Amino acid sequence: MRRWRWVLMLVGSGLPLFLQADEQTLFSFVRPLDVVQVSTEDAWFPELTAETTPEGAILRRLSFNNAAQPTLSLEPQDGVWDWTGQRTMTLRLRNAMEWDLTLHVRIESGDGQALEARIGLPTGPTQTLAVPLQATSPQAWGMRAGPPMPWSQGGRRLLVATQVQGEISLDRVRAVKVYLRNPDVPQHILLGQFGVSASDELVTAYQGLVDGYGQYTRRAWGDKINADSQLRRLLDNASAALDSWNRQLPERDRFGGLRGGARFEATGFFRTEKQAERWYLVTPDGHPFFSLGVNAVSRQHSQTYVQGREVMFQSLPAPHEPLALFYGQGDSRTGVMATRERQFAHGRWFDFYSANRYRAQAEQACERHEPCAPCRTRQSLPDAERRDETACLVLRTQAVNALWPEQTLARLQAWGFNTLGNWSDAELHEQPRMPYVLPLSIAGDYASIPTGHDWWGAMPDPFDPRFAMAAERAVAIAARGRREDPWLIGYFVDNELPWVAPGDTPQARYALAYNTLRQTTDVPAKRAFLKQLRDRHRNQQGLAAAWGIELPAWELMEDPGFEAPLPDPAHPAIEDDLRRFLALYADTYFRTVAEALAWHAPNHLLLGGRFSIATPEALAACARYCDVLSLNTYTRAPQQGQDFTALHALNRPVLIAEFSFGSRDRGPFWPGPLEVPGETARGAAYAHFLERALQEPVIVGLHWFQYLDQPVTGRLLDGENGHVGLVAITDVPFDGFVDAVRRANLRLLRRWLPPAERTAP
Structure with missing residues (x-):
């Protein structure tokens, strides 16, 4: 040096x-x-x-x-x-x-x-x-x-x-x-x-990052909108392509199951079946179904807070202008790690996506209906005497919104998708046109255990009786009116729970166990852990000998902040006890949810826990109680970061519940968890991911995150502002990317279709 x-x-x-x-x-x-x-x-x-x-x-x-x-x-x-x-x-x-x-x-x-x-x-x-x-x-x-x-x-x-x-x-x-x-x-x-x-x-x-259409101002790209007439033309072109693309789709049953190949028993609801070492989803009509889905197909995730940071926006509607209808009020302050350091998380927001749809379709939507009362009144008055147009604007907005489900479903089906993924709008579920999945978000006042990876919150304590009550309530609400719905594939439980802490150390691997022992004894999980240790080692002398520690009194373990020793080859009981507790924890969690679902929604699948991180114990418990293992994976291929040999051994089908590829060349500043160089590379990465998924006989579906680009200045929930969508904030599909996605979807379905002789009719 x-x-x-x-x-x-x-x-x-x-x-x-x-x-x-x-x-x-x-x-x-x-x-x-x-x-x-x-x-x-x-x-x-x-x-x-x-x-x-x-x-x-x-x-x-x-x-x-x-x-x-x-x-x-x-x-x-x-x-x-x-x-x-x-x-x-x-x-x-x-x-x-x-x-x-x-x-x-x-x-x-x-x-x-x-x-x-x-x-x-x-x-x-x-x-x-x-x-x-x-x-x-x-x-x-x-x-x-x-x-x-x-x-x-x-x-x-x-x-x-x-x-x-x-x-x-x-x-x-x-x-x-x-x-x-x-x-x-x-x-x-x-x-x-x-x-x-x-x-x-x-x-x-x-300053001035966002224009009046919600687009980034300091960069140009193809199909960036500069005028309402251009917006209407591009949307018309996107719609015109759908008929041609629909004619290229393979023959399907009403649920999107593939005809022309294998047949399975029709039970009237979605189910799973394994044949010749490959897992399948099966439609209610008995056809094989590979779930190609899109998450967050919604009009509810496009708002962004403007209050206090108006300097970022070049053009926001004045109170008297028609687009002022798309302002609202919100509060996204939750205290979870995802929002802890975020400012501008409450107050007035603006919805650029809905405003752009209004710009493009208000006249068309209004023309589909007889003139409403406000319109008739204005038509009969001279210009100088025309009344307040608010009522008419509201009705026009409602008419534009009424067009959205049909237009969106038509796009998705023409692009080769067959499933509405998690967090999609309920109005899409009501149309018997595309199968869908639902989330079970188990919220309640039950105890929780932090692990250090608590992006969406700490781990729920499944030993707390209040957790079982919350799970029962969540399932009952989600299943209300849907018990006999054949279009509902099933339910995910929670999302990306922190089963481990960041890192590859023993402290991270067993963070849930270590942090449980640090709690007070009024936490049910700690009482369950102590009982498990006492049942195995009988008293403090037995535990002290097994762990190689000094423990004068059992009561010392009951104190808050107790630090268990790290795994030690000289004392294998330490790691064995940690693993046993993680297995008990995961077993209790998934069994509680499965029992509630079996009672309230026996006809539908339990689709797993949407793991972004997991322990072997959690995966095994999920496989024991769930019909499908669901993984959220942001990698170049499904196999990266996943041990598919171990997944095969669990003998359950696997659904990739989230994946995506983003870039920074179409407006939003964040490329998502996995960045590629540009828009063209997004399509190539998507096709490669599907190609690799075909190699795994346990994979029964892939769900892209998400339908719509996130706002440039961040979504309400947590400020995410990623270019990960199929569709821009202007409602214009990303033409080259969508075409690459469509071709990859069709190629997968044609190659995946099992031949008729592999299963009984």
Whole structure:
């Protein structure tokens, strides 16, 4: 490791500095304007002179060596910097590599505090890095991911750090450090002016992000809407293609089961069957059914909060305008991890999706009906005497909404889908046209156990009698009026429960057991665990010997905060006891739900727990009590991250209840859990996922997440703002992606159809 200190004291560059009126340059790497101590660690300046970039900027090259953390440090020559009143640190720079770099910036103050920012530095022209001098994140602006960087503003290319952690004392800034982490090969950047600014570049970065159609303003793409006439034309084109696509679908029964191949016994309801080592879903009419579904087919997830952050929106309707009908009020503050750090989570919201549908279809919807009373009244009056149009606008909105179920179902079926996935609108279920699934969200005042992976909340305590009551109530409500519905495939139970903690350590694997023992004895799960240990080891002497610990009294285990030992090969009973408790926990949970379903909904399938993470014990218990194992997996192929050998051994069919691929080139800033380079790659990734799913005989369905793109500025629930939809916020399908999805769906159905001789008629 080599450390160099440079004292550069040239003055008066005479070069253009790209300064804002309120920007103060502290140092220039080309011709310094002030005395600053420059030091490097595993980094160096290879040239004594500056170089000119293709766009004409004059910058100085800095080389980072292949080391753990090559660093450039900037410090005042004497004392500290007083940045009181400043809002942003700025650094003029350019990536000199042919690939993007991940740059880290650390700003330190004399009291030991620091701000940390991690910035993606893309290739391309020279830009100004702007680091806010206070902690911030996209969640602080109400969304999962912030706007793409860099962006052009006032002739400058700005790279604003939208994620900054920590704090500093602005009157005692003692150092700024710029570094890389573990570069594989030497990396180079070019540097210009370093300084501070009183301008809040962070606020500027979030201004005017969304246009009147709910689209991102700083990027163009195919089918981006610029006028109502264009919106109507594209929607008409999308509808016109459906007839042709419908003619390409394979022959199906009324539920979407495939004809022309194997037949199964018809029972009047969906069920599962295993034949020749392959699992099948079977329709009520006895045909094989591979569930190709879409989650959240809904008009209810497109609203976004506007109150308090109106600066983000270029055009919101005034109170007297027709589109003001699409404002509403909400409150999404829940306290769960998914929303804990999020701001702008309540107040006034606007629904861009419904507003766009109104723009495109209000006239058409109105023309389908006889003139309503307000219309007739206005038609009989001179313009100057026409009455308030609110009543007519409401009726027009209702007419547009009435068109949505038919239009949406027609799209999905023409695209090769046959299932309405989780969280889809109830009005779609009421039409006997497409099979559907329902969620069982078991809510109540029962005890819960945290594991550290509690994104949607802690684990429900199934030993609590109140949990059994809540499960009974949830099933009874969900099954009301649906007991004899043949279109209902079945029910999922809860969603992505935290069966383990993050990481691959024993503490993470057995987090549920360890955290249960840390509880007080008024928590039923802890009492169940202690009973299980006492039944096996009889007393504290037996447990102490088995675990290799000192335990003078059994009562010590009853104390809150008790820490069980980590697994130890010398004492195998530790891990065995942890596993036994996890098995008991999962068994109690799934058995409680299965018993409630057997009573209230005996005709329908229990589709499992929508695992995003799971223990072997949880999967085994789910297989024991559920008809189907459901997995939420965000990987390139179903096999990645899943042990299908173990899944085969459980002897239950598997449904991939969520998967998707997102990108950042169609508006929303977050690509979802799994990013691909662009829109074309989304279609290729979808086709590959289906191709790999065909290789697993236990897989009986795949459900895409989700129908509609999330709002650019975040959905109400938790601020997610992902480009993961089949359809844009404008209601226009993503044409190339949808066509790739449709072709992949049809290819899967044709190849998957079992031949007639494999099953009895």
